[in-house]
Amino acid sequence: MLNFSREKYLKVTGGAIGLREEIEKVADKVFEKGFKNIFLIGSGGAVATFYPFEYMINSTSTIPAYAEIAAELVLQNNKQLTEESLVILSSLSGTTEETVAAAKYCKQLGATTIGLTGEYNQPLADTVDYPLVNFAENDFASDSNQLVLYQLIFKLMNKNGDFPRYEEFAAQLEILPEKLIEAKEKFEPKAENFAVTYKDEPYHMVVGSGTTWGRAYSYAMCVLEEMQWIKTKSIHAAEFFHGTLEIVEEDTSMLLLKGQDDTRPLMERVERFAEKYTKKLTVIDTAEYELAGISEEFRKYLSPIVTSTLLQRLSVHLEDKRNHNLEIRRYYRTVAY
Numbered sequence: 001m002l003n004f005s006r007e008k009y010l011k012v013t014g015g016a017i018g019l020r021e022e023i024e025k026v027a028d029k030v031f032e033k034g035f036k037n038i039f040l041i042g043s044g045g046a047v048a049t050f051y052p053f054e055y056m057i058n059s060t061s062t063i064p065a066y067a068e069i070a071a072e073l074v075l076q077n078n079k080q081l082t083e084e085s086l087v088i089l090s091s092l093s094g095t096t097e098e099t100v101a102a103a104k105y106c107k108q109l110g111a112t113t114i115g116l117t118g119e120y121n122q123p124l125a126d127t128v129d130y131p132l133v134n135f136a137e138n139d140f141a142s143d144s145n146q147l148v149l150y151q152l153i154f155k156l157m158n159k160n161g162d163f164p165r166y167e168e169f170a171a172q173l174e175i176l177p178e179k180l181i182e183a184k185e186k187f188e189p190k191a192e193n194f195a196v197t198y199k200d201e202p203y204h205m206v207v208g209s210g211t212t213w214g215r216a217y218s219y220a221m222c223v224l225e226e227m228q229w230i231k232t233k234s235i236h237a238a239e240f241f242h243g244t245l246e247i248v249e250e251d252t253s254m255l256l257l258k259g260q261d262d263t264r265p266l267m268e269r270v271e272r273f274a275e276k277y278t279k280k281l282t283v284i285d286t287a288e289y290e291l292a293g294i295s296e297e298f299r300k301y302l303s304p305i306v307t308s309t310l311l312q313r314l315s316v317h318l319e320d321k322r323n324h325n326l327e328i329r330r331y332y333r334t335v336a337y
Contacts, residue, residue, distance in 0.1 A: 013177035015134040016147035026130045027155040035086035037064040045222040046090040051214030052304040061162040070102035083110030094122030103127040146305045180309045183289040187310045195317035204253045209237035210263030215307045227326045237266035258285040259303030
């Protein structure tokens with residue numbers, strides 16, 4: 001695979017899986033203390049990674065969950081956020097200004113805080129009650145964070161009596177990184193073909209729903225816009241027919257992210273429409289990837305990590321074919337704003 005290190009990927013994902021004992025101890029402590037709801041707080045790609053977990057909690061558990069953008073939360077005066085809230089925050093660098101400010105705000109309210117980050121001795125890890133640290137860089141950070149969240153969130157739901165098969169699920173997560181590499185390998189030709197075909201495309205629509213909506217949102221904003229400077233529209237499949245459909249033409253590039261949760265019919269409806277009205281349709285469907293050894297019951301929960309791991313290959317090939325390095329920024333953390 002182009003610009004892919006199997007060793008590095010397994011080290012990063014293995015590090016996330018290796019936090020299981022620590023994660024479960026944290027889950028035990030916060031559950032023993034008690035909480036009435038869960039807030040999932042981040043900025044940009046970090047909050048987008050939380051969106052599928054908000055969906056999974058609210059569709060699996062009786063615990064209310066809220067995924068919130070850090071900068072807005074500190075100004076909102078959200079009445080659901082109290083000293084009885086459990087707050088989970090995420091920042092890879094541990095220095096994201098808005099997320100660190102949100103962590104301090106939640107601490108002042110007396111909420112219990114957990115921080116997902118890539119480094120100790122940085123503001124986020126130093127602020128929260130329980131830092132969960134696994135080193136990763138931008139290329140594999142999403143998979144790392146999701147593996148940590150699968151263990152943390154599903155353990156909490158298990159302790160709440162909502163997810164009795166946690167032990168089986170957690171055990172299968174141990175083999176998931178190898179299965180994700182197999183999915184990447186299968187997807188590689190499609191990723192390269194997309195980059196060759198659309199390297200000069202000026203505009204894309206990225207559509208998702210349910211557990212893939214966060215991936216659609218983040219891929220449009222944090223990759224195609226931020227890292228490749230391509231104008232992109234992210235749209236929820238449930239909202240597509242309430243406006244966005246009117247700008248679809250036969251040369252409109254549409255990228256559909258189909259997962260395996262209960263919202264799949266929403267994506268199928270958009271797909272049927274797109275097949276009629278554009279000649280530039282790309283569908284990434286998690287059902288096409290085997291994941292041998294993973295129980296069918298768990299597939300719907302894993303759609304976001306399968307989608308993100310495949311999109312990583314799309315990014316690498318776009319970088320190569322467009323000769324546009326994924327690390328280049330004009331403004332982000334470059335100028336004052």
